[in-house]
Amino acid sequence: MPSWLKDAVFYEIYPQSFRDTNADGIGDFNGIIEKLDYIADLGCNALWINPCFDSPFKDAGYDVRDYKKTAERYGSNEDLYRLFDEAHKKGIKVLLDLVPGHTSEEHEWFLKSKKNEKNEYSDRFIWTDFCFSGSRDYPYIGGESERSGTYLLSFFKCQPALNYGWLNPDESWKCAIDSEAAVATREAMKDVMRFWMDRGCDGFRVDMAGSLVKCDDVKKTGTSLFWQDIRAMMDREYPECALVSEWSQPDIALKAGFHMDFLLNVHGGGYSRLIRDYQNNTDHNILSDPFFTGAAGIDEKGQYEDHSFFKKDGGGDICLFLEEYLNFYNASKGKGYISMLTCNHDTVRPSYNLTDRELKVFYGMIFTFPGVPFLYYGDEIGMRYLNLPTKEGGYFRTGSRSPMQWKRGKNLGFSDAEAEALYLPVDPAGDAPNAEDSLKDPDSLLNMVKALLKLRHSDPDLQADAELEVLYAEAGRLPFVYRRGARILAVNPGSAEVSVRLDAEDRDLIFSVGEGCLKDGILKAGPQSFLVF
Ligand code: NOJ
Secondary structure, three states, rough: OOHHHHOOEEEEEHHHHOOOOOOOOOOOOHHHOOOOOHHHOOOOEEEOOOOOOOOOOOOOOOOEEEEEEOOOOOOOHHHHOOOOHHHHHHHOEEEEEOOOOOOOOOOOOOOOHHHOOOOOOOOOEEOOOOOOOOOOOOOEEEEOOOOOOEEEEOOOOOOOEOOEOOOOOOOOOOOOOOOOHHHHHHHHHHHHHHHHHOOOOOOOOOOOOHHOOOOOOOOOOHHHHHHHHHHHHHHHHHHOEEEOOOOOHHHHHOOOOEEEEEEEEOOOOOOOHOOOEEEEOOOOOOOOHHHOOOOOOEOOOOOOOOOOOOOOOOOOHHHHHHHHHHHHHHHHOOOOEEEEOOOOOOOOOHHOOOHHHHHHHHHHHOOOOOOOOOOOOOOOHHHOOOOOOOOOOHHHHHHHHOOOOOOOOOOHHOOOOHHHHOOOOOOOOOOOOHHHHHHHHHOOOOHHHHHHHHHHOOOOHHHOOOOEEEEEEEOOOOOEEEEEEEEEEEEEEOOOOOOEOOOOOOOOOOOOOOOOOEEEEEEEEEEEEEEEO
């Protein structure tokens, strides 16, 4: 386990939208280098950069055309190596995004794989054996290749699935996981990983990590074997490099070898009960998307009700979250970390339904829970989800990918290009938050995050490893109280002061949003408070 993870706090950067230094309207590596001091000052000591490789960008770069070459729009490979160096000088680690499940349909491997004559890449992707026969279980495309066969997709049409074999091959065109073709794909992916780690990258966020071996069982035996092999390579050759999976099943992903697994805001999952709890709301494209609908409802007046936990007086139930979380936590203890996110490039920004004060209470909890937290760029200033037309396969996700708001003035400090030339428009609102003003305002969300991360870095009990114990959590009641090591923490998203009897000695408040105290065995938590005793 890389030791730096104990005290890591990640900052996710969507490179298109972070900072443009050459006035071409799109972010670049030099822009990230320019802002490293800002990131360090905020308290983040690790980055996850979304795919920055050569790509036709039909899925924002998750359609990789060349795994070993950066996209020119961000800069050269050398610029990225310099970013690794500059980040390291400031104590910041850099994780790139590894997309092992598919390439772009324009990747050289795939172009060769489509050819009729057999070659080294014929089985690099998953092909059926006849132009008219498809797959029972996965989407496939026919009619686009010289060879007679159809190929399986991993996500969009532009993303053919790489071949890692099948757990139980039951048709002649399916390879086993230890077949020559599946092993060759695995070794090719290792080669890509080594390429970047040899040049200073500190590991990878892994896209759709649980999807590699096809027809896998629920326990993901085949895919887990694949990752265990990768982890053995990392332990042997790059013991200080880290892997975080987009899997959202920490009980399985950490056993499979990942150091961390994301807990995502997926529909029905416990996390969705914390900050986004929508249903039956059709006034907005994201809210009508079944992926994001939760368990709220419409009241008798036709008003939408939000029962997410951090919504002031939303009446949300922390137990709906804890039920899932504690199962994952208990199953993953000692094996690796659960990573909670403020949101990411696929999900709606938390400010969509939470006010700055609600966000403070929410961030309080996710930055003091066990494991390794991730902050999505701009969430520290409460950047808003914008209603934008789709860009690069983003669809509803595009609204969370708008340019970072650095300061007032032209393009809010993102770029010197003309506004029409920007990758995406900046938030047009007159009161759009920005980093410069937020830094000056002692009450800002940003300064709260900064102060909390400072405290976290100074106190191992608030970092990844210290034990979590739930001290008070009751359906329909507040506050939620938990212990991390020697610290006691309380969360009250409601508008009324609440109190609870605790078997604990008097303690001082060492950090707070709002007010509270712990005296004579009673913990009092003021309205909308987050408290660390
Ligand atoms: C998950 C990524 O986060 C998302 O942005 C992408 O579209 C899909 N995987 C496909 O790679």
